[in-house]
Amino acid sequence: xxxxxxxxxxxxxxxxxxxxxxxxxxxxxxxxxxxxxxxxxxxxxxxxxxxxxxxxxxxxxxxxxxxxxxxxxxxxxxxxxxxxxxxxxxxxxxxxxxxxxxxxxxxxxxxxxxxxxxxxxxxxxxxxxxxxxxxxxxxxxxxxxxxxxxxxxxxxxxxxxxxxxxxxxxxxxxxxxxxxxxxxxxxxxxxxxxxxxxxxxxxxxxxxxxxxxxxxxxxxxxxxxxxxxxxxxxxxxxxxxxxx
Numbered sequence: 001x002x003x004x005x006x007x008x009x010x011x012x013x014x015x016x017x018x019x020x021x022x023x024x025x026x027x028x029x030x031x032x033x034x035x036x037x038x039x040x041x042x043x044x045x046x047x048x049x050x051x052x053x054x055x056x057x058x059x060x061x062x063x064x065x066x067x068x069x070x071x072x073x074x075x076x077x078x079x080x081x082x083x084x085x086x087x088x089x090x091x092x093x094x095x096x097x098x099x100x101x102x103x104x105x106x107x108x109x110x111x112x113x114x115x116x117x118x119x120x121x122x123x124x125x126x127x128x129x130x131x132x133x134x135x136x137x138x139x140x141x142x143x144x145x146x147x148x149x150x151x152x153x154x155x156x157x158x159x160x161x162x163x164x165x166x167x168x169x170x171x172x173x174x175x176x177x178x179x180x181x182x183x184x185x186x187x188x189x190x191x192x193x194x195x196x197x198x199x200x201x202x203x204x205x206x207x208x209x210x211x212x213x214x215x216x217x218x219x220x221x222x223x224x225x226x227x228x229x230x231x232x233x234x235x236x237x238x239x240x241x242x243x244x
Contacts (some may be wrong), residue, residue, distance in 0.1 A: 012095060019076075020045045021055055026076050027106050029099060035136075035145035037074065045090030047073045051205070052231035054179070056081050056205055056241060063088060065202075067120050067165065067189060070096055070147055072103035074179055079109040084176070086112055090168060092100035092119035092160045093129050093149045119151040119162040121184065122192040126158030127151040150183035165193030181237070187216050198224065204240035207233070214238070 012031050014070040017040055019026040026046075026166040029068050045053050052074065060083035066075040069089040078084045086229065087109060091097045097117040104113045119127045130164035131149045136142055151162065169175065175196060180189050186206045197204070204226070214236065218228065221240055 012099070014099070015041075017041060021077065022053065022081050024080055026080055026082075028071065028073065028103050029106070030071050031099070031146060033141075033143035034147075035039065035134075035140070036070070036147050037141040038142050039192040040073070042204050046077050048237070051230075051237055051239075052077045052081070052233065053100060055203075055205065057084075059176055059237075060239075061085050062174040062182065063172055064176060065165075065169065065178040066090065067179065068181035068183070069100050069115075070181075071099040073087075074181075075100070076103055076107050076109065078177070079104075079112060080107060082177075084112065085174075086114070086172070088114050088116065088169065088172065090116045090118060092117065092127065092162075093131075093146070094160065096146055096149065116168060117160065117169065119160055120165050120168065120180075120189045120192060121151065121162040121185070122164055122188040124151075124153055125161040126154040126160070127162045128154050128159045130215065148183065150185075162202055165189055166195045167192075169193065169196050175200040175202045177203040177205065181205075181207045183207075184209045184213070187213060187220065190217065190220060201225075203242075205237060206240060207235055207237045210234060 014029050015032045017028050063086040064078040064084040065088045067090045069075050069091040075089040091100050101115050130152045134145045180186050225242050226240045227243045228238040228240050
């Protein structure tokens, strides 16, 4: 497994969880008290498990791409439950990236996984990481929500490399699925991977933060022969499949 080294890895208190899957258990090490961690602790299974169960019924094998991989919840599922021959896990936040690498390794996926510490963007080449302030309601016990992290244009030299999706996937063939969860720039990431998408016509898993973002994705993908199914998840996430 290839990982870009970084010096920005402050200590984070973590918990080790057993996650019940469709065919086997997984082990995830996650930040203590985080929104996603608490959701997994409560359910006993993967975060966004309804979406992932639907994905498990789709074509298997080939390369699964996880853009915005966070701590690897989806990447681990792709490796253990979807028969992925190869996983490309892309995560810009250096702290989260370190946890991603650990979770891929401890689930026996290191030989099939390529972990990339970078952001996907259609034009930026360096970015900074921005984590919005977390202000949950009184019914939410989470002390953080690291899944909200997003990238912004670099000030100065920037923190992390950024590049188009086509560039990250250069030389990788047989792409079965691309999942994109990048907190508001799904359209830009899809556009930056257009050559790969038109070549392999993979299944696309796309989070849309607004009706406008979804409408623009429809504008782009329907002419390419894609149809949207869903939505799934709290933040609307659609499964796009090429039907023509």
